[in-house]
Amino acid sequence: MSEPRQVVIIGAGVAGLTSALTLLTNSSDTVKVTVLEAASTVGGQIRTTPFAGLSIDEGPDAFLARVPWATQLASELGLGASMTSPTDAHASIWHNGLHNIPGDLMLGVPAKVRAFATSGLISPLGKLRAAIEPLLPATTDTDSIGEYVRSRFGNQIQERLVDPLIGSIYAADSDNFSMAAVPQIASLTASRSMLLAAGKARAAAAKNPAGPIFATPKRGIGALIELLTQRVTALGGHILTGESVSAIEKENTGYTVFTSRGQHRADAIVIASPAKPSSNFVRPLDTRAADLLGQWSHASVVLITMAIPASQWPARLKGSGYLVPKPDQRWVSAASFGSNKWAHWRPDDGSMILRVSLGRDGLEVLHFDNDKLINLALADMKLHLGVDMTPSEIRVSRWAESFPQYRPHHFARLAELEHSLGSAAPGIVFAGASYRGIGIPACVQQARAAADATLSHLATLHS
Numbered sequence: 001m002s003e004p005r006q007v008v009i010i011g012a013g014v015a016g017l018t019s020a021l022t023l024l025t026n027s028s029d030t031v032k033v034t035v036l037e038a039a040s041t042v043g044g045q046i047r048t049t050p051f052a053g054l055s056i057d058e059g060p061d062a063f064l065a066r067v068p069w070a071t072q073l074a075s076e077l078g079l080g081a082s083m084t085s086p087t088d089a090h091a092s093i094w095h096n097g098l099h100n101i102p103g104d105l106m107l108g109v110p111a112k113v114r115a116f117a118t119s120g121l122i123s124p125l126g127k128l129r130a131a132i133e134p135l136l137p138a139t140t141d142t143d144s145i146g147e148y149v150r151s152r153f154g155n156q157i158q159e160r161l162v163d164p165l166i167g168s169i170y171a172a173d174s175d176n177f178s179m180a181a182v183p184q185i186a187s188l189t190a191s192r193s194m195l196l197a198a199g200k201a202r203a204a205a206a207k208n209p210a211g212p213i214f215a216t217p218k219r220g221i222g223a224l225i226e227l228l229t230q231r232v233t234a235l236g237g238h239i240l241t242g243e244s245v246s247a248i249e250k251e252n253t254g255y256t257v258f259t260s261r262g263q264h265r266a267d268a269i270v271i272a273s274p275a276k277p278s279s280n281f282v283r284p285l286d287t288r289a290a291d292l293l294g295q296w297s298h299a300s301v302v303l304i305t306m307a308i309p310a311s312q313w314p315a316r317l318k319g320s321g322y323l324v325p326k327p328d329q330r331w332v333s334a335a336s337f338g339s340n341k342w343a344h345w346r347p348d349d350g351s352m353i354l355r356v357s358l359g360r361d362g363l364e365v366l367h368f369d370n371d372k373l374i375n376l377a378l379a380d381m382k383l384h385l386g387v388d389m390t391p392s393e394i395r396v397s398r399w400a401e402s403f404p405q406y407r408p409h410h411f412a413r414l415a416e417l418e419h420s421l422g423s424a425a426p427g428i429v430f431a432g433a434s435y436r437g438i439g440i441p442a443c444v445q446q447a448r449a450a451a452d453a454t455l456s457h458l459a460t461l462h463s
């Protein structure tokens, strides 16, 4: 009998843990899997902790359910019956007051003229400019979302609809973000008019009404990590925390992975850690790949969770929250009225759970201390909502360099990276938010593909 092959996975976020689960499930006892995690806990950006007597997420609070990957993982982990979806409370955009986000949009791109014609968000001149979009010649030669949308619809649609919606998902400045990295937007550029393409896409979607757009486990997204960890361990995988990978070196057969605590032999490696920190440990293998990884940008955000006593919360604020367009932003980029958005986030005393986001690509906030951040958030909300609030409970979650920024031509850089490392170090693959899609479903999809590619590589090795 031949010795089992050794696979090392770097990073125990959702991408690393799902890679481990997939490898162990598909390889029985022919593969040994070790996950190395630098932090003292697993989960990466997924964290659910007690707040106001409930379990409230500190990072993501839901995943997209219109694509299959995260939903399938949740079912595989036995979470199917305990999933829930947001209420039908409406989200708004703040521009000198709250405006309902119009219907008939695709990630902010108008699918019908009425999406902007009747909205107070866009001025009469802005409406006229947007209305001529179907008559304009084709736009070519740009992978910047902002540049493309401005050329089609003018500045107001970009700044007051598209950028707030995309910016809130990616903590991005969509003028400096790759269109190819947002498939819903990229798919609208195949024909000359974005408005007509969006109209057709929405009409096609309406013929096949799908279920809710977002889903989450009732006890928080952290349930995914808890169950992944249990399953990986039960299948014989090893998850080691406090093991920061510092270098990978190539050996006659396979690799040695050096960490803050020791070293591990590997026949194949999945890099499921963010691009920038991965640059250092890849350098001994391939300086070009290390240089490329080092060039990735990551944006930092702060998420402040507050419990607002019922007596202070105005009854008129029934929506799920609001986004702030970049030109209107001071520090707050979005606020989620959590107890309106989620039926399971309602404390017994009737308090409102708020989650307020500060910072994005180009708007640094991490240098402020917690007291300052809380004061900035409360002052911005007073401006936006006209209410003085004194939270009964507050939690500040700092997410340093948490959102990878897919600059225009991101996928060309990724292809160069994978080509370079693939030649220098076969059997090493990437998975996770820095590479082929931000968000939990895209991380799960990449993890599945990384596990498949790893098993294919192991099959080529002689025993």
Ligand SMILES: Cc1cc2nc3c(=O)[nH]c(=O)nc-3n(C[C@H](O)[C@H](O)[C@H](O)COP(=O)(O)OP(=O)(O)OC[C@H]3O[C@@H](n4cnc5c(N)ncnc54)[C@H](O)[C@@H]3O)c2cc1C
Pocket: 010, 011, 012, 013, 014, 015, 016, 036, 037, 038, 039, 042, 043, 044, 045, 046, 058, 059, 060, 061, 062, 063, 064, 243, 244, 245, 246, 272, 273, 274, 277, 278, 281, 301, 303, 399, 402, 403, 431, 432, 433, 434, 438, 439, 440, 441, 443
């Ligand atoms: C505030 C916030 C809100 C979000 N909201 C949503 C949402 O609503 N829906 C959604 O789908 N997505 C959301 N996201 C994005 C989503 O959470 C992430 O894209 C996803 O969790 C990333 O998973 P990952 O495994 O790729 O990376 P990570 O979770 O970043 O995990 C990578 C791991 O690698 C480890 N690591 C780094 N360097 C090393 C090293 N040298 N050695 C060993 N380990 C190392 C890190 O410690 C980390 O644990 C949000 C993110 C944030 C921050």
